[in-house]
Amino acid sequence: MKIMSKIIKIKLDNSEYRIVIDHNILNSINLTHKKYFPNRPKIIIYDSKLKNKQILKTITSKFGKNTPIISIPSGEKSKSLERLEKIYNKLFSLKIDRKTVIYALGGGVIGDLAGFASATVMRGVDYVQVPTTLLSQIDSSVGGKTAINVTQGKNLVGAFYNPSLVLISTHFLKTLSDLFPKLFFQAKISEYLDLVYFLFQSL
Numbered sequence: 001m002k003i004m005s006k007i008i009k010i011k012l013d014n015s016e017y018r019i020v021i022d023h024n025i026l027n028s029i030n031l032t033h034k035k036y037f038p039n040r041p042k043i044i045i046y047d048s049k050l051k052n053k054q055i056l057k058t059i060t061s062k063f064g065k066n067t068p069i070i071s072i073p074s075g076e077k078s079k080s081l082e083r084l085e086k087i088y089n090k091l092f093s094l095k096i097d098r099k100t101v102i103y104a105l106g107g108g109v110i111g112d113l114a115g116f117a118s119a120t121v122m123r124g125v126d127y128v129q130v131p132t133t134l135l136s137q138i139d140s141s142v143g144g145k146t147a148i149n150v151t152q153g154k155n156l157v158g159a160f161y162n163p164s165l166v167l168i169s170t171h172f173l174k175t176l177s178d179l180f181p182k183l184f185f186q187a188k189i190s191e192y193l194d195l196v197y198f199l200f201q202s203l
């Protein structure tokens with residue numbers, strides 16, 4: 001079953017953001033960027049495991065080959081102070097300013113790390129969650145919890161900092177079959193997302 005495009009508006013005390021759910025959101029990502037962030041530069045922070053996957057190829061081709069990308073080694077170890085400092089260095093070398101929009105492309109690790117970098121660099125810039133794992137699509141990309149791990153424990157340094165937009169595509173989950181063959185498809189992911197959508201509607 002293909003889900004239809006859906007937009008959920010999340011209203012907060014002083015702001016709001018949207019969650020866009022579509023089967024293949026990347027085809028129109030450039031238009032989406034122009035709609036929500038007209039004339040604003042973007043930088044993509046992505047999970048290195050996606051390097052050879054169609055997801056990254058499509059996003060860079062839609063955004064233009066010159067769009068800066070920052071590769072983060074896959075895995076929980078990247079949610080570290082050391083990796084965060086490398087991200088800051090790279091963002092400043094790319095001449096980030098307060099208008100820049102950061103796209104966090106990956107699972108919960110990238111969402112938490114790039115989200116925290118976005119919350120703190122220049123006291124906060126807009127960021128877009130583009131979650132590519134099931135957990136990140138149904139949990140970590142929404143709610144604005146960002147964090148890194150420190151020696152004393154997991155997620156102990158972080159910030160509540162909501163994304164400006166969340167782009168969810170069931171299409172991304174197809175490549176997860178590399179990790180968990182068949183299981184994901186048997187689980188009827190799209191119905192799962194539909195359920196999440198209706199839960200949000202009832203909030």
Ligand SMILES: NC(=O)c1ccc[n+]([C@@H]2O[C@H](COP(=O)([O-])OP(=O)(O)OC[C@H]3O[C@@H](n4cnc5c(N)ncnc54)[C@H](O)[C@@H]3O)[C@@H](O)[C@H]2O)c1
Nearest residue numbers: 047049074075107108109132133135136140145172175176
């Ligand atoms: N902020 C929150 O509210 C919140 C909630 C729950 C969990 N988390 C955090 O989320 C993290 C776990 O997230 P996760 O389970 O997504 O793990 P993850 O980000 O490590 O991704 C799991 C694996 O899938 C790979 N991957 C990602 N997208 C892929 C794709 N489309 N195709 C193939 N491989 C892909 C990654 O490289 C990685 O190897 C933890 O750090 C946890 O603390 C945060």
